Amino acid sequence: MQILDFHLDGEYVELNQLLKLVGVCDSGGAGKAIVASGDVSVDGKQELRKTAKIRTGQTVTIGDIRIRVQG
Template sequence: MQTIDFELDRDFVELNQLLKLAGLCDSGGAGKQLVASGAVSVDGVREERKTAKIRAGQRVRVDDIEIRVMAAS
């Protein structure tokens, strides 16, 4: 499994934007489509809310890629 460490420089990031910023899709719209397809889980639970607020400490998974969201140092 590939792991991506993402440093969050604010309180939260919307899920579709996180997918774009982490390089898993080309745009926020493509991120929304990815979430709608059912391929995205947050902390082990399938997430269907395209703009779910993702905060530091959470883990987002798409297929065999995991994004670890960390607070900026």
């Protein structure tokens, strides 16, 4: 499993934008498609909201990639 650490500067980042910022996809639109496919989970639960607010301390998983959001 590949683990990526993402440093969050603000209060939250939208899920589709997080996927773009860590390099999982090329654009926010591609991020929305990935979320819509049902392949993304947040803290172990499937997440289908494309613009879900991801905050410090949460973990996003897509396939064999785990993204840890840190403050």
